[in-house]
Amino acid sequence: MAGSLMLPWQGQWICAVVVVTVLGVPHGALDVEIARNLFRERLGRAWFPVFALPYLTLVAFVLAAWHVVPGPTLAAFLVASVWHFGTEDSGAGGLPALAQGGIPIALPVLLHPEATAQVLSAASGLTLATPPSWLIIGSLMWGPAAALWAIRAAIGGQGRSLLLPAAVCAAFAVLPPLTAFTLYFVAVHAPAHTACLIRHPTRAPRALDTTAAWRLSMPITALTVLIGAALWTVTPGEAPVRVVRVTLQLLAALTLPHMLFDACLRRRDEAHSVRTTSNQIATI
Template identity: 50%
Template sequence: MNRGGGLLIGPASAPAPATTLTPPILVMLLAASVAGTALLPPGPQILTALLVIIALGVPHGALDGELAREALRPGFGRIWFLVFSTPYLLLAGLVLISWQVAPTATLVAFFAASVWHFGSEETSSPSTVEILARGGLPIGMAVLAHPVATASLFATISHTTMAQPPAWMWFGSLAWLGYAGLWAGRCAAAGTGNRLILPGVLACVFLALPPLTAFAIYFVCIHAPAHTRAVITDRMRGRRVHDVRSAVLLSLPVTALTLILGAALWPLYSGPPDQRLLSLTIQGLAALTLPHMLFEAWLTRRVRIPRPGHLAPR
């Protein structure tokens, strides 16, 4: 049980300290609750999945504000948030514009970035095969298990016509399947088959549930906790984030700002409420993914390269 009393689990390949874990029963209860929404009619089902993603998934990215405070306040003082947020929001805005100008290209780029982002967050392994196998699962399984439903979601998100997944999406999903098989074979040969348990369970979730519901379970039960755990255990970047409770509290300001910006963008989207919220949420996540990944890369490089008068971390 962690000190914050919240939900946090680590990736199978990198066990977390006991102080950052909660009983797996809480994870299963949350997953079961979200899975139960698959029984709702399509419109409420989509709305519920999206609200779960927004309420329980968005705050993990909002921790970027706290990490920026730690990194930038010593050098920029009171204007640290302006220094952080200006390029962050400009990049996000460019992605939102790209959805309108080149929706298919933006969707392809979003998929590629998401695969790498998901995979690298869930494992400390430098193996490209493992990163692609883990990171591609939420998209690859959705396409292979529910092609028509998944294509419908992506068509709504990108405002394009897509009765079936296009060739590039099939190619990417089959390529993921190859990487997943290769990684599974390596794990079996190395006697580390236990690393396949969590991905195997997740694959079953995507087989059994509608794609957006399955993605909501993945996003709030695996991806967001993996990122939060990494922040909690990294004393070089988030010194005030020491448990789930502090992570939630410190993410609130940027989470609130994100919701306000989302509400401001709502009038720019049209259609039924479920389709409108789907486009806004996923396009918004895509817009935030680019600056989030670049910010993470900058932080990692900053920690690895010692500043004058500082020792490099071992």
Template identity: 35%
Template sequence: MTGAAALRATHARAALGVTVAAVAIATLLPAPGAAAKAAVLAALVAVLGLPHGAVDHLEGQTLLAPRVGRAWWLVFGALYVAAATVVVAAWLLWPPGLLVGFLLLAAGHFGAEDVAADPAAPRGPLRVLEAGLRGAIPVLGPVLFHPERTGELFAYLLPGSSAAGVQAVLVPLAWGAPVFAGALAAFAVIAWASGRRGTAVEVLALTVAVGVLPPLLAFVVYFCLWHAPRHTLTVAARLSPADARRGLIRFARAAWPLTLVTIAAGTLAWWGLTGAVNAVPAAIATVFVGLAALTVPHVVLAALHARSHIATAT
């Protein structure tokens, strides 16, 4: 039998090792081309990132089955697809609003899950502050540390905008980079001093990764190495509280069908888009607009789960 805490510790060590290796490789080798970065993004998000959301139906079953009975999956599927469709439609109608909303929601989701996986995290307002700061690393970090490259990527998600136009908005924000880096360094020092050494090292490593790596690769590092495996371990522990390894097997069995469906849908969307734009912008738009569409129902379910957890714990 394998305990959930032991698996979490193994994950943190492995993720840290790969993050440090990615930073070292990036400083030694020449930067990869745009097509290589987009291919790495699409492949790793599909294989390592998507499965953690492809088990949302388990949450849906817990919430809906007591209310609507055996047809829970029909109601769940309809609600999930409707939410995703509304996001894509709203994105087409008002792209800047949706992009900003997505970035804020993502930072909140990332931070909340990182803090939830950290038994030594504080409670109360300090917890919210810590979640905001940690969640901002993968989202605000690229904007502040690489405004030009991030502006180019955001432009792919804002139909009708130009890279120069978006960069003109982001580049003036770069004064915030040293402030943000300073806040993260201060957090790491406080975390270290209060005995949370793992958290301190993780925050420093992720800050350096976001500072050094191109935005797409930094996102892959955070999302595929830290966020998705962490969520996976949480779900695995829920599926088999006594034996986390068995929980992982159950997780894999539950995740593969919807992962494959989502990959197929994404490939179709990318193929459709390549008629209108080049393959690289089409891949980036497919990955991020697709993630945004799935993130809304995914985050709502994670929040509902956290709420029911608090309600049963108190």
């Protein structure tokens, strides 16, 4: 990624897409491994189509939305990304999720508006000289909220929790938006998600370590690449724009079922925790 900075923007974009595909996409591909663990014993060989059909239907829905209503789809994707990144990075909701999740979305809008608009144009197919007004306003509103969260964390003795967000902010300040996002996605978001899955006692028992998780994700990652290759053939534009459009639209399409599945898993864990606590109280 450092070497790509010596290339024109076209080379930077292609390098970013390659890195996202190889190091970022596999963390979402592990959803299939989680589903296998949840459903295979009860459904037998039918577990995969039972899981994959609604998952891929949602993916197809988002891909279609990019072509029918690109503006609202872009807005929904960015808002969902803020919440998804924020809840996973902070491990909470509310102000911490908004503050941390907004870094990879709002900060490039504020610091590199023209370069960010170029990426958003490539992703959506819209012609944007600057980021949309609603995105600029939202980013400006995010700034005070993020500052408030940082002040509260510092006063509350949680200064060390600010180190990683500060490093991410620095990356978005000095690097082109797509390069900074790539580094965030593959060095912060994806590894944290994978590590959380590895530590979880029941979700994916076969994912014992990073190597095992990587190996288990490869078949679905390869399928994702094939879907991207098929989309490439029907996407207009010059090569760097096409590859970014296909990648970001496919990431958006995968984000929706990924978020919904993760929300279901969180609720399941919470319900299990409540039942376990109730049983322990009843035993006592």
